[in-house]
Amino acid sequence: MKMDHSLPLEYSTEENKLKILGFWIFLGAEIMLFATLFATYFTLVGRTAGGPTGAGIFEITPVLIETLLLLTSSFTVGLGIHAMRLGRKKAMIGFFITTLLLGLAFIGVEIYEFVHYVHVGAGLQTSAFTSILLTTLGTHGIHVTIGLFWGLFIVLQVWKRGLTPQTANKSFIFSLYWHFLDIIWIFIFSFIYLKGMM
Amino acid sequence: MDFFERFAVPHPSFAIYASMVAIGLTVVAVLAGLTYFKKWGYLWREWLTTVDHKRIGIMYLISALLMLFRGGVDAIMMRAQLSAPDLKLLDAQHYNEIFTTHGIVMILFMAMPFIMFFMNFVIPLQIGARDVAFPRLNALSFWLFFMGAMLFNISFIIGGSPDAGWTSYFPLAGNEFSTSVGTNYYMIAIQIAGIGTLMTGINFITTILKMRAPGMTLLKMPMFTWSAFIANVIIVFAFPVLAVLLAMGTLDRQFGTNFFTMDNGGMDMLWANIFWVWGHPEVYILILPAFGLYSEIISTFARRNLYGYKSMVGSMVLISLLSFLVWAHHFFTMGQGALTNSIFSITTMAIAVPTGVKIFNWLLTLRKGKIVITTPMLYSLLFIPLFTLGGVTGVMLAMSAADYQYHNTMFLVAHFHNVIIPGVVFAMLAGLTYYWPKMFGFMLNERIGKWTAWLLSIGFILSFMPMYITGLDGQARRMFTYSESTGFGPLNMVSFIGAGIMAIGFVLIVYNIYYSTRYASRNISNDPWDARTLEWATHTPVPEYNFAITPQVNSIEAFWDMKKKGHVIFKGEYEKIHMPNNSGIPFIMSCIFFVWGFSFVFSLWIPVIVTTIGIFVCMALRSFENDHGRYISVEEIEETETRLRGA
Ligand code: HEM
Ligand SMILES: [Cu+2]
Numbered sequence: 001m002k003m004d005h006s007l008p009l010e011y012s013t014e015e016n017k018l019k020i021l022g023f024w025i026f027l028g029a030e031i032m033l034f035a036t037l038f039a040t041y042f043t044l045v046g047r048t049a050g051g052p053t054g055a056g057i058f059e060i061t062p063v064l065i066e067t068l069l070l071l072t073s074s075f076t077v078g079l080g081i082h083a084m085r086l087g088r089k090k091a092m093i094g095f096f097i098t099t100l101l102l103g104l105a106f107i108g109v110e111i112y113e114f115v116h117y118v119h120v121g122a123g124l125q126t127s128a129f130t131s132i133l134l135t136t137l138g139t140h141g142i143h144v145t146i147g148l149f150w151g152l153f154i155v156l157q158v159w160k161r162g163l164t165p166q167t168a169n170k171s172f173i174f175s176l177y178w179h180f181l182d183i184i185w186i187f188i189f190s191f192i193y194l195k196g197m198m
Numbered sequence: 199m200d201f202f203e204r205f206a207v208p209h210p211s212f213a214i215y216a217s218m219v220a221i222g223l224t225v226v227a228v229l230a231g232l233t234y235f236k237k238w239g240y241l242w243r244e245w246l247t248t249v250d251h252k253r254i255g256i257m258y259l260i261s262a263l264l265m266l267f268r269g270g271v272d273a274i275m276m277r278a279q280l281s282a283p284d285l286k287l288l289d290a291q292h293y294n295e296i297f298t299t300h301g302i303v304m305i306l307f308m309a310m311p312f313i314m315f316f317m318n319f320v321i322p323l324q325i326g327a328r329d330v331a332f333p334r335l336n337a338l339s340f341w342l343f344f345m346g347a348m349l350f351n352i353s354f355i356i357g358g359s360p361d362a363g364w365t366s367y368f369p370l371a372g373n374e375f376s377t378s379v380g381t382n383y384y385m386i387a388i389q390i391a392g393i394g395t396l397m398t399g400i401n402f403i404t405t406i407l408k409m410r411a412p413g414m415t416l417l418k419m420p421m422f423t424w425s426a427f428i429a430n431v432i433i434v435f436a437f438p439v440l441a442v443l444l445a446m447g448t449l450d451r452q453f454g455t456n457f458f459t460m461d462n463g464g465m466d467m468l469w470a471n472i473f474w475v476w477g478h479p480e481v482y483i484l485i486l487p488a489f490g491l492y493s494e495i496i497s498t499f500a501r502r503n504l505y506g507y508k509s510m511v512g513s514m515v516l517i518s519l520l521s522f523l524v525w526a527h528h529f530f531t532m533g534q535g536a537l538t539n540s541i542f543s544i545t546t547m548a549i550a551v552p553t554g555v556k557i558f559n560w561l562l563t564l565r566k567g568k569i570v571i572t573t574p575m576l577y578s579l580l581f582i583p584l585f586t587l588g589g590v591t592g593v594m595l596a597m598s599a600a601d602y603q604y605h606n607t608m609f610l611v612a613h614f615h616n617v618i619i620p621g622v623v624f625a626m627l628a629g630l631t632y633y634w635p636k637m638f639g640f641m642l643n644e645r646i647g648k649w650t651a652w653l654l655s656i657g658f659i660l661s662f663m664p665m666y667i668t669g670l671d672g673q674a675r676r677m678f679t680y681s682e683s684t685g686f687g688p689l690n691m692v693s694f695i696g697a698g699i700m701a702i703g704f705v706l707i708v709y710n711i712y713y714s715t716r717y718a719s720r721n722i723s724n725d726p727w728d729a730r731t732l733e734w735a736t737h738t739p740v741p742e743y744n745f746a747i748t749p750q751v752n753s754i755e756a757f758w759d760m761k762k763k764g765h766v767i768f769k770g771e772y773e774k775i776h777m778p779n780n781s782g783i784p785f786i787m788s789c790i791f792f793v794w795g796f797s798f799v800f801s802l803w804i805p806v807i808v809t810t811i812g813i814f815v816c817m818a819l820r821s822f823e824n825d826h827g828r829y830i831s832v833e834e835i836e837e838t839e840t841r842l843r844g845a
Binding site: 017018019021022025026028029030032033036037040043044047048049051124125126127128129131132135149150153154156157161166170 | 399435437442446456468824
């Protein structure tokens with residue numbers, strides 16, 4: 001395996017570079033996916049069919065908690081990558097586990113939020129608005145959940161195999177994914193929740 | 199018994215029962231044959247687990263040809279039903295099912311894999327690479343496509359075909375009007391295949407951006423690689439839209455959401471809009487690689503370089519941008535208002551400009567060329583006038599006011615077949631003939647090939663030109679019959695005859711393959727067409743590592759300049775070559791996807807959950823696996839090279 005030592009570990013082999021570029025392109029596709037959901041959301045947001053509206057069901061507290069959790073986790077995953085670049089395996093694993101725990105807490109609050117919606121009569125089937133609302137939030141939530149498992153596997157690999165070009169590459173790509181989900185959340189927060197509550 | 203009733207076909211007929219028996223027998227025969235000839239091991243090692251782009255390409259080709267015949271049978275049945283007024287070969291329901299499956303099969307399961315075949319087989323060779331960027335992902339893409347296609351194809355014998363058209367507009371496609379599981383198949387099968395296509399897009403963009411031979415700058419890439427690159431960019435932007443659309447369709451049909459429903463705030467036109475936001479770019483995903491193939495073939499057989507290389511690239515970039523801005527031209531009649539319609543009319547007509555630029559470039563390439571009429575060239579020469587006609591009728595359709603007359607008539611059907619058959623299908627057949635010797639080491643018979651090209655063209659003209667006329671006279675598309683008094687009878691009979699001639703053409707292709715396999719000379723050079731690009735610079739058959747020495751390029755037509763101007767493109771010594779290992783995971787994971795899809799179609803939630811877990815287990819296994827590939831040693835390379843040079 002040819003290695004280029006002037007570059008960070010995650011970029012050090014040809015294969016690693018390919019994977020990072022490929023993942024950026026994948027994120028491009030993900031942007032289209034969420035863009036389609038957002039476009040549909042804006043089309044259907046007013047079509048509540050006499051059922052609950054955003055202003056009627058959104059609660060600021062859980063949403064703020066979720067935002068805080070996810071933003072912090074994006075920060076900690078960044079710290080994790082920083083530690084990785086310094087070659088500090090333990091610190092990196094620590095930051096990654098913190099990230100995953102924050103993500104888990106996010107999912108916990110989101111589940112609470114969903115239960116609340118169903119409780120106040122805003123289920124998946126209630127109206128076009130609730131359908132797209134829950135689908136958009138759910139798609140993001142599923143992404144986070146998948147990220148939790150993925151991150152866990154990566155932590156295990158780093159723990160067992162140490163910081164190799166492969167594990168560093170995977171960790172870095174995971175961090176890209178995690179930041180991306182955070183950015184999507186910021187859009188959800190601003191354009192779905194804040195706009196909806198106004 | 200209740201449990202099994204759901205698998206029954208809701209609207210059976212003798213033909214469907216006969217197909218069930220035929221399919222059952224074929225499956226048994228194939229399985230028995232494999233066992234008898236002890237080919238299971240071979241199949242598994244050499245094909246099911248392969249990650250070699252050339253073999254994956256060939257599997258795409260086989261699938262595409264199979265689907266061509268499945269879609270073709272649908273087509274013949276439709277033309278037969280319409281060949282005279284008031285026929286009763288098919289009833290309305292069967293006719294609906296057949297035009298639906300015909301459209302999907304031809305576009306997504308014939309044309310798409312055919313293009314994937316060319317991309318897989320040609321691009322790594324054309325850019326001087328050893329493989330694609332992610333060989334294993336490539337295998338997964340193929341197998342997902344394949345399983346999606348198979349799932350779609352079994353619909354008509356298990357549970358019922360989709361019947362709401364390839365566009366599957368709601369509310370028609372909703373539960374109220376499409377009661378069988380057919381439309382579930384549509385949603386799920388296309389979803390699975392679509393994920394595969396999206397991954398192909400990512401894979402090839404990365405490959406083309408990062409794995410080109412040293413010296414091959416972007417503006418020195420061969421035209422087919424350029425066209426495929428742009429098509430893949432469109433794939434990455436368009437296919438996620440389709441994924442979301444299908445997911446929403448599934449939710450509406452199986453989970454009671456209200457995206458496209460008529461009450462509770464749903465919006466049926468939302469489906470049509472999102473569908474075409476994907477659908478129009480999709481037609482350009484099909485045509486751009488076809489344009490790329492024509493460019494290669496025309497410059498090869500005009501024996502000169504392609505005229506206007508940069509304007510070719512520029513026009514394709516422009517087409518790809520515009521293709522996302524025209525979707526509403528598919529429903530001018532749905533009441534968006536004059537302003538919206540006018541805007542979309544203009545963007546649509548604008549696409550004709552870069553397309554026209556390309557046509558002129560081909561003509562100008564021919565003008566000073568020394569034209570050699572081989573089969574691939576014959577297809578290309580037939581393509582230029584026939585496709586132009588289709589483009590012109592496209593511009594007619596683009597005029598929103600006039601479209602009220604044409605929309606959803608046979609005129610529209612004639613338009614898109616007029617661009618897709620001479621445009622895409624001819625390119626596929628031309629390319630197939632062109633690359634056949636590189637794949638299999640012998641040429642297809644030229645005489646039979648030319649006969650085929652002429653039969654297909656004449657058949658095409660006879661079968662689709664009459665539709666322009668009956669369409670203008672008001673014959674609607676997707677109607678299973680018409681009365682005698684409409685006067686459409688004779689022209690529809692002409693169409694039927696044309697379709698029959700085309701069918702003969704397609705059968706001749708199979709005959710040609712058979713005939714050439716038996717009789718064609720195996721003694722051909724690595725470059726039988728005297729071509730111009732790198733894929734012809736390596737041996738035939740292509741060794742698994744493609745090039746023993748990575749080529750170094752400094753011109754657009756690297757291989758031509760090597761032959762004619764003495765450029766040296768292979769410099770240096772052999773070095774050991776790194777290759778990826780085969781893997782069974784893509785195939786197994788896709789099989790699980792198949793079961794997942796099947797269970798989902800029938801809302802069997804327990805198997806859905808089990809298989810979902812299975813899919814994630816496969817991904818986890820892949821994540822933990824430590825596979826660094828293998829090396830081909832210098833001795834091995836020397837041995838292979840001497841053997842291949844031997845002849
Ligand atoms: C000059 C370029 C083109 C123009 C201006 C054009 C214009 C149009 C318009 C306006 C329609 C909608 C008509 C209606 O529904 O009433 C249409 C339909 C269609 N076009 Fe084109 N087109 C062009 C090229 C192509 C190409 C290159 C392809 C495919 C390779 C293609 C495939 C289709 C298909 C599949 C449909 C109809 C689908 C359906 O409703 O089932 N077109 N075209
Ligand atoms: Cu279009």
